[in-house]
Amino acid sequence: MSKVRHVLGISGGKDSAALAIYMKSNYPEINIEYYTSDTGKELDETYKLIENLEIFLGKKIVRLRAFKDSPESPFDHRLKMVGGYLPSQTVRWCTKSLKLDVFEEFVGDDPVISYVGIRGDENREGYISRKANIQSIFPFRKNIWSEDVVSKLLSNSNIDLICSIADEVIPKNRVARFKSILEMPITLSFDRSQKLSQLFDLGIIEFNELVFKYLKTTSYPLGRESNFALLRDENDLKIEDIFKILNESGVGVPGYYNEIPFEIDGKKSTYYRSRSGCFFCFYQRKIEWVWLYEQHPEKFKLAMEYEKDGYTWNDDESLAELSKVERIKEIKESYIEREKKAKKPSSKFLLDILAESDSEGCASCFT
Ligand code: SF4
Secondary structure, rough: OOOOOEEOOOOOHHHHHHHHHHHHHHHHOEEEEEEEOOOOOOOHOOOOOOHHHHHHHHOOEEEOOOOOOOOOHHHHHHHHHHOOOOOOOOOOOHHHHHHEEEEHHHHHHOOOEEEEEOOOOOOOOOOOOOOOOEEEEEEOOOOOOHHHHHHHHOOHHHHHHHHHHHHHHOHHHHHHHHHHHHHHOOOOEEEEEHHHHHHHHHHHHHHHHHHHHHHHOOOHHHHHHOOOOOHHOOOOOOOHHHHHHHHHHHHOOOHHHHOOOEEEOOOOEEEEOOOOOOOOOOOOOOOHHHHHHHHHHHHHHHHHHHOOOOOOOOOOOOOHHHOOOHHHHHHHHHHHHHHHOOOOOOOOOOHHHHHHOOOOHHHHOOO
């Protein structure tokens, strides 16, 4: 039987970098293989972050590249294959062929635990592989389990099985309380999230022990392990914790998050890029395109060169239009307006915007 592999993908964003630091610091006994899927179009700050992380981790982060025999970058190679059709939020061929496919090739048919840096304050699931040999675990969340595992565990058809597992793993003085919830079927008025939340209220560690034992009755990779240190992890990390981990480790926050001041008609603000990924990523906000234009003009020019034959990165305007003086002024002004509205007295604007932007896009490119 092949050994279970533990892998962690570094996207170049803050969360996956912080997760690598968190795992190395708290679970050094887990032999994690770190990898990054390089599209060939990442920001320089991303490559710098990966180098810093390698120093901290004391090991190499494996660079995965699609079409590795091609003389062109993976993105350019694939773009040619699709006839110059730029990817977009609705036709996102890039993530699949440049990130997910190379990852699945990297793990092959080995049983794999894949650690994903989705935080406790995010409302998204992240990438769950279609391949049964890859199981995702979310160490930053109170609920470290993926949606599919929870759904099977708590399904009404499994109630008898789970109650018998509870008898084995939950301490005698607490098992009756757990079983009183486990025995309640999911209905329209008592849904899975309510059931899950009541179980967590009784005890995160006990719930994790229950899931771990249940996995042994399934073909999930974790079911093959004799123990799993994260069962005792009760943390639920938020965005502030991520910045703290990055700063305290010395790895630092990716450079593109640094706020850069700008002024328009006497009104002052700051801008920065809020996510990792390709420099021309179509998920970026208009103000981030302006940031790219002003802070990395050579990259903006390269992004413009992709816009031909009627294809543009933004649906509503080309980069040539976006970079006109009047348009940049308009984008900055409307950004300042939105910033004013979004600002809450008790919260840092940067954190608000990051939290908002994290809810879009995918974990493979932006965690
Ligand atoms: S960062 Fe954006 S453009 Fe690059 S692969 Fe991901 S979704 Fe596609």
